[in-house]
Amino acid sequence: MKLNDLERAMAAGELGAAAQAAIEHQVKVGEFFGAADFVEVTQAHVMADTESLGQAGVAWLEGLGAKQGRVRVPTITDPRGTDFAKAGVLKQPGHVAGLERRAIEAFRALGVLMTDTCINYQTIQAPARGERVAFGDTGVVIYANSVCGARSNFEGGPSAVAAGLTGRTPRYGFHLDACRRATLRLRAAFQPATLNEWGALGGLVGRVAGNYWAVPYLEGLETAPGSDALKHFGAAMASFGSIAMYHLAGVTPEASESGGSALKEFRKIEKSDIDALQSAYAGRQEVDVVVFSAPQLSLYELLELAALCDGRRFVRPLLAVTSPQVKPDSDRFGLTKKIEDAGGHVLSGMCFYQSYAREIAEANGWKRLATNSVKLVNILGGYGYVPLLASMERCVEAAEKGRLR
């Protein structure tokens, strides 16, 4: 890779050992992908849960701090592994809180802002078109690339920390014009209505597209979806297909110049395809827990959820997970009270699957989990759950009745 004077100084250790370690890691990754040089980024976003970091990752972060590491651009975090105020509800292993506190201290020592959110494009600052960023959550990256027209690859935790420390990232993948062009053209012959249907459509597109370098171009949608619909659509697509960018004809900013409309139509996605995906996670059966998470809920999702909870009494735990930026508004506007008066819990700063999901399943006897998140049902199979997919309304009913209709 071609390095400029500043980057050569970092590589030589002239800006400290932490920056040196960071740029060495970035050069390894950049050379793997044939990056010619670096691009400067305006912000970084780091996956920060200790289930992923483990003791070894936290010790690595602490080591960077000991080397006087300090981020050069605003660097924020994805959800943590717990909500300290609700740790008792989750029954997480005893060591979790201590490791989480160590991680928080280590990130803070580097100058990282502990935003603890996977919806930073709704709550912190959405990137602008053409802005180069280093984002570390697949749902965040696909939203930034596709909806905002910003530029990011999937930046895993170590690479996002490195980008924060150096203020740059290797120029490959979705920083290149050529990688942002559509590679397959799909047509939706179905109009999603609920968030789980938007997720199912995204999951199907992801499954068809199939790998990181595919950029689906989707046409046939009759109305422009809102931010929450696109959030579930993109998060599910990234989860099912490891997809980092899509184009929606007439909606997303780069769709018209993506070349997608000139491609041969690959296939139609019918209502029956959506039903088939959802039926893989369906059942009229007992549920042990109801979870709204992945991605964290926006204020408007909590508004809808609170209205559905109002006046009910739950016989199964209902967990609604949001960001630390949304939670105070949910409290102020009485949404948290409505959900918790019904027996639910509003948690913040974490995400269900990043919070030791296997261990809390065993501690609580949770097996059959109902959710409206297509991303969550895709992930939780590996954690030993039987995930059930339904609309928000049916999930709330399940918390009240103990079973899905």
Next chain:
Amino acid sequence: MTVLAARHGIGRKVRGEALVALDGFSARYDLDRIRGVFSRASHKLAGQSYAGKVLVLDTAKGGVATAWMLHEMASRGLVPLAIVLNSVNPILVQGAAFGDVSMLVGFEGDVTAQVPHGATVEIDPAARTLTLLARG
């Protein structure tokens, strides 16, 4: 001796037993990292131990957690020896670089159809080659 050429490589030269399947890979989605086995019931390697093995699979799946997790798995000695894929996303490459796991990516044809399950293979990322030393 069969030698397969890859387009991309990272890490050290290693030798080991190959676990082969036309399926994807994500540390979060597919593994019980405590026990060191594939845990997703629908995965073609479900129930098999991955520790010290050369995983020969199709592509990277899912989210960003694998970038941290390979390093964490290596710290406990429950990590694949190497990962060989037809195609990859940045997360697995970042994770391999951070966790010091050898990796080869991109072959002429489907690599999972060219390496027998259980074969002994040598992975040489610098030379970008997979050498079939013995069939399983």
